[in-house]
Amino acid sequence: MTDQAIQISVVIPLYNEEESLPELCEWIARVMDENHFTYEVLLMDDGSRDRSWEVIQRLSQENPNVRGIRFVRNYGKTAALQTGFQAVKGNVVITMDADLQDSPDEIPELYSLIVNDRYDLISGWKKKRYDPITKTIPTKLFNAATRQISGVHLHDFNCGLKAYRKDVVKNITIYGEMHRYIPVIAKWNGFAKIGEKVVQHRARKYGHTKFGLERFIFGFLDLLSIAFVNKFGRRPMHLFGSLGTLMFFLGSLIAMWLIGKKIYNIYNLLPYRNVTENPLFFLALVAVTVGSQLFLAGFLGELFVKQAVSKTGDYTIAEKAGL
Structure with a gap:
């Protein structure tokens, strides 16, 4: 399969998700085959301590469209996404979490919005969430602050399910905890056609969340950082x-x-x-x-x-x- 033949690249950062990976990859493959997409799946193992890498190796042998990259230690979701973006070959790049809370059934419509409606980026909006109130209230405050500072009017910046034109991911650089600000960074780099799609949020089936409340503090500091760099970085x-x-x-x-x-x-x-x-x-x-x-x-x-x-x-x- 040539690079030009790949329509969709799915980038999945993960940490200790051995239980969910087989089901997720099988689900993605079924959706791709039903819609006759050519695709690749990049599983980004962010230094997992369980058997995730063994599962990835087995899945890549069973399905040649599945590939994996493993970090020597846990660097964070942003590092996993940035490395995945550098490796993708598809014309449309889809990101999603590995915990089965994002539905692969959303992929065809996300792809259509990028290709047919010519959006640069589509961000998922988990309008109905299955998270505890200790997570949903800080998330709403975080999203409101981000909208006010960045001028990008999305409801859910932190949703892992997003779709991008290949040019977008190849022309942005993210670090720290800036993965949640990719729409902001993309807009400030000239990719202004950004849309939003209501997506399904599923209850976690395996394991537990890997993020705590400290991510909102660090995330807000990162927002101030990229706002400063964007406005005064060149002057x-x-x-x-x-x-x-x-x-x-x-x-x-x-x-x-x-x-x-x-x-x-x-x-x-x-x-x-x-x-x-x-x-x-x-x-x-x-x-x-x-x-x-x-x-x-x-x-x-x-x-x-x-x-x-x-x-x-x-x-x-x-x-x-x-x-």
């Missing part, structure tokens, strides 16, 4: 230079005002005290010092960005003609 002087200049001039004005006031009092034989006895003078010096450092940080940031761009030419190209 750090706009942030650091502006803040530095403002603080420098504000501190300078305060210092000059205090010194000028002292000179005026001396000239008019009025009572005065030393400038250094006024706490405001030291605040002015701090402002001048910090302002200078911020400006210098922005200047150095511009040099690093210029050097990086000149080496990589890191811009997403949509199409070429006559080349």
Whole structure:
């Protein structure tokens, strides 16, 4: 099978899911065969401690469309997805969780939305969930904060069931815990046609969840990080230079005002005290010092960005003609 012949790549990150893998792969194969899709399944073993890798090896022998990649230790879901994205060959990439809470029956419609309706990305929305309230309430707050900060209006950023054009996954880079922000990163990289589809959320059949409440804290910090990098990553002087200049001039004005006031009092034989006895003078010096450092940080940031761009030419190209 040639790379061009593969219509769908299914990327499945997993950690200790030996019980669910056979049923999931059989279900995916049945859906693909019924719809006459050419496909591949990439099972990303994120350092499982159970027999997941043995199961993956057996499944790949039984079905040549199933492949596996195993990490030496647990790096996290984002690392598994990023590595899978680098390896996929299909024109449409589907991601889903390995715990059978995502239904492979959604694949044909997700594929159609990407190919026929020409969406760049379709994100699943688990409108009806089977999670405990300790998980659903933080999820709603998290989604609301993400919508407000990112400007991407999706109901469920954390849903693992998503579909992408191949160009999207090949032109984005995710790290840390940024897998839940792929729609945000995709939009900021120019892939603006993002849609949402209500998908079935099934109760967990085997094992237990691998995520705790700390993921929302780390996830929010990652959101602030990518928001900063997107807005100022290529023009750090706009942030650091502006803040530095403002603080420098504000501190300078305060210092000059205090010194000028002292000179005026001396000239008019009025009572005065030393400038250094006024706490405001030291605040002015701090402002001048910090302002200078911020400006210098922005200047150095511009040099690093210029050097990086000149080496990589890191811009997403949509199409070429006559080349």
